[in-house]
Amino acid sequence: MTYCLGLILDRGLVMMSDTRTNAGVDNISTFRKMFTWEDPGERVLVLMTAGNLATTQAVVSILDERTKAHNERDPSILAVPSMFQAARLVADTLKEVISNHAEEGQRADSTFNATMILGGQVKGGPPRLFLIYPEGNFIEAGEDTPFFQIGETKYGKPILVRAYDSGMSFETAVKVMLVSFDSTVKANLSVGLPFDLQTYEADSLTLGKRIRIGADDPYFQTISTGWGEELKAALDSLPDFTF
Template sequence: MTYCVAIKTNAGMVFLSDTRTNAGVDNISKYRKMFTWEVPGERVITMMTAGNLAITQAVISLLQENIDKPQEGIDTLLSAESMFRVAEIVGDAMRIIQTRYGTNIAQMGESTMSSIIVGGQRAGGGMRLFHVYSAGNFIEAGEDTPYFQIGEHKYGKPILDRVINVESPVNVSVTAALLSMDSTLRSNLSVGMPLDFSVVHADEMRFSQIRRIEEHDQNYLALSDAWSSALRNAFNDMFDFSVV
């Protein structure tokens, strides 16, 4: 399975994904689910994928092929005039791949359901974050819900709802995303390390961080341990309703 989370606030954007895929308890693999493109000072884009791996890999390959071998009249991620147009291009690629392979996959009894989060910023425009569905349609994150999750989202959602709003600084978004992932890792074996992580500050048009967080990363482990300890302490300090 998968867990990916993206947060967009006024200060910047944070993207985090796991790398585990599984087709049963004895067939577990690691695949990158985060993909990035950067033209420093001009545009920065991150995509994260969930769902049918063959479908999402084909979508990414088609998008990259159009960049590597541009054709007249075909917009690419690096030539699109806006982030809205980028979302349209991703949706178009999703429809092409679903049409090409969807019927045959469905006849084999397999699901082609797939989701893609795409976000970033282009010079002259604001940061934007979209969730693209299997049909190629999409929605955009807004002030009321400034984040998207795909995959096994239920375990990591409560902390985002309690902590994140559009005024949250980037460091708060980073911590919330990591703790959201930590909660998911602890509760769902289909989500696993290592993690891919990227951060964009508003109007910088470049990544301030792109890195992989391995299983034994000391900073991540310290954050996880501190969160567990804080939760235990908070629980112990709660009012005891059983004696009322």
């Protein structure tokens, strides 16, 4: 399993992914799940992946190869005219890979399924964020749904629902995201550090800060310990139940 989270803010995009991949408790590995493409001044794209590792790696490899050989038959993510078309390209590539590997054809519940979050901006359009499904369809983040999660989503969602604010700074957004990730790590062994963090400033058309946050990161330790203590203090402050 995995956990990836993308937020769209007034200021731009903030995206974070874990790096744990497991095929059972005795076969745990670390793999990057965040990938970027950049043509400075023209476009920035960030892709996060969850699901079958062979599927996600194949999709990323195909997208990479197509950036090196532009042609109409195999369009490149660095050549499509909009973020919508970039999402469509990723979705079609994902569907194609799953279809080629699944024994009984492309199915969402296939062993080879995967889900992806694509965020970024193409010159001439606004920053956009998409959730791409294994069936090859996708939805876009908006006012009512300003963030997307993939993988092990349920444990980290409560803080997002309560704390998200489109006007918050990148710094506040990262704090909220780390609480979300810490809650998920504590509840599910299939999600783990280090975390990859990527920011993107709207209309900059260049990648922002990229940071890897390890288990020994002082700020993460402060967030993890402090959040636990504050939750316990809040619980203790509530009145006890009476029979």
